[in-house]
Amino acid sequence: MIAPVTIESLDQEGRGVAHAQGKVIFIEGALPGEVVTYNPYRKKSNFEMAQVGQVLKPAYARVTPQCRHFGTCGGCSLQHMDARAQVAAKQRILEDNLKHIGKVESELILPAVYGAAWGYRYRARLSVRYVAKKGGVLVGFHEKRSSFVADMQACEVMPLHISRLILPLRELVGSLSILDRIPQIEVSLGEEVDVLVLRILEPLTSQDEVLLTAFADRHHIQFFLQPEGSPQTAYPFYPKDAPELNYTLPEFDIVMPFHPTEFTQVNPAMNRILVRRALNLLDPQPGERIADLFCGLGNFTLPIARRGAYVAGYEGSAAMVRRAGENAKRNGLARNTQFVEANLFEINEAWMQGQGYFDKMLIDPPREGAIAVVNSLGEGRTAPPRIVYVSCNPATLARDAGVLVQGKGYLLKAAGVVNMFPHTAHVESIALFEKAAV
Template sequence: MSRKGPKNQVFENVSIIDIAEEGKGVGKADDFVLFVEKAIPGDVVDVMVYRAKKNFGEARIVDLKKASEHRVKPFCEHFGTCGGCKWQHMTYDAQLQFKQKSVSDALSRLAKIEVGDMLPIIASPADRYYRNKLEFTFSNKRWLYDGENREDETLNMNALGFHIPGRFDKILDVHHCYLQAEPSNDIRNKIDEFAKQNGYTYYDLRSHEGNLRNLIIRTSSTGELMVIVVFAYADEEAVNKLMNFVEAEFPEITSLLYILNEKKNDTIFDQDVVAWKGPEYIHEEMLGIQFRIGPKSFYQTNSIQALRLYEITRDFAGFKGDELVYDLYTGAGTIANFVAGNVKEVVGVEYVPSAIEDAKINSAINNITNTKFYAGDMKDVLSAEFVVEHGKPHVIITDPPRAGMHPDVVARLMEIEAEKIVYVSCNAATQARDLLVLKEKYDTVKIQPVDMFPHTQHVENVVLLKLRPLPASPKEKS
């Protein structure tokens, strides 16, 4: 085996023994840890280090000496260039195995929790075409494939697709994406073809020139379809021409919208939406409960697994019907409205005001009257006064972003001492960090991983915590 060295050092016959949090294979060369792109446990590889630190390096495979039994041929032509679906070269059974292990390792190592009774991960029924939302970017800086000469003046450099990892200004021109069902690919490809044929300018992410910026496609389990085209500036003729084309080509679109975004960033939450055809929303449905989804709404991107996730959350809570529930990081109130029929009252809190408005609408369209929603920074809203005003909850459901809960929020949960906490997380590491604090008063009763995102390293995890009874006083013991 080659000795350790700096960047560009080659290590031979490295055995891949694990998968890291970011999805890279883990190997060792003596005491030097290697995080290897596209490597799978069981592989034996020669690698070259492209980024080195004192005790570890990031590397790429230069020769696959022995293939893991888990290795399969990737199904997508864009694998390895596109930043998504990084695990599609691994069997789905193996993906589930390593996701289960990642949750187990995070909770046992970081939170010091016994995970022997952790429930088996719930697989996604579909491992392709499972997403209900995709966002594509128009760019005049197309990523060139091997063999393409950037000096060739006849090359069309416009692209409609996904960002290249680590290159914010380079876009992969996607031909077929396996994440979202048709007509998603057909819509994207035909809009791209029409725009190129009609001389539309694609956005330059550095100079901020060009008119076409983004394309967002949302589908739903109810069969409804939303398409949003984002332009960089108002060109009435260009807007009308493209929108007329989309409407005529795809009459099945339920909600056809466009946005004029003159800012230098792609966020649309502060932008006005223009309805070209149909309403500014589509609907999702779970067990008879409807959710109105607007262009800015948050909704779990795997609809089938979202239902399973919420069922687990409800079942872990074990509602009897008379509970007061706090739903923290409620988003558009999906969990709050989903469990409202099983409890006395749900109080939801969320940072984004527009999401809270969606939550209220979702209650109204389902005639749900036992929910209340509040917008604001969680650490500020969830105060002692808030609890006094609304009552001490029997159950707290918390579904924070990947960063987990703010330390002040965790401290408040320790003060509130709800009988149960159901903690839903998309990041087992930050969940474990929070559980390490909560374990001072709470026992971990159930752990259930759920695979929402096949062919990626991401995994959702639901944990049920129960408040530990106070030790009996000497008088009570006697």
């Protein structure tokens, strides 16, 4: 019989961490401070993966999950933990990563940024599968540790009106001639229109088109169709005259149009707060020349430009570079912005020097981080005196912070988390680096 263990901390996947018999035990559904039994599902020589069994001593932060599908659906991992305790745990994960991976500590821990805990998710990629044994079509996220689609009827982290579409969508797909040839529905919500992108592996029949049109009218959504593998092949099906898909940054008087398959933040309310915090830390001034690396469609570039600085945005995707340029023009900011296509994972110091001097820099990389970027920065006066780093992975932020502090002469002045994804283990964070005085 396996003896109970005491949970010491959470890992970056939201699992409880314990030690037993010389092994590290990662336990799904367990919280720090709890005494639990566990059921292993994967055993290795130095660690085990397990599911929580009985909670013999619950943590103060344990709450009843709000979603009926929690525990089966893989979309959330922390609904059993109080929302504020989740953020505190994420702050500890950030600090631990900085200390143990980067070997650095922040001079200031920024207050954590909270937002709505439910109904926040404006982007989602829902899997679709026809399962005869389940009585028809399933639409939802994958089950935990599985390629199966969860049997979902609602989703508490999506807006209520979209959550209520899950069952109607199951019925709709089940009525189509290609019910087993639609693997995915992508949800992309804007200020004035809600878009659903159907990935179709075979053409629709005329009757299918009638059914989609009626559904769109009834539920006030717009359908896009994606007949090929590339997301950029998605095109508007019905209605073709729907309002423009966009999000806004009212504080900076910016409207940001986007294609439904392009990357935008899942949580638009928190994105506004993130942009505000980033600009407060960066403090752009009129006349400064600022670099925005991994600029996407201009989420930070355009607010920086609105403050009067000249901004050069760098991005690896040619399509996103074009979109960012269009957005700058749309917002009257084309004169003080420039967008450059560049593979920022392969740049070096010579390339960076070729871009000229920047007064400040913002870095917002994907999960892989920005190791080539930080290695490319000169150690002398050519490097920007201030860097704001927005991260979706505390491990790669910590690695890059180590390079900046120990190799490039920067100080880590401030760092903190932004709770972009409540009820998940995802840690969004922001850090401020400044050149040490010579």
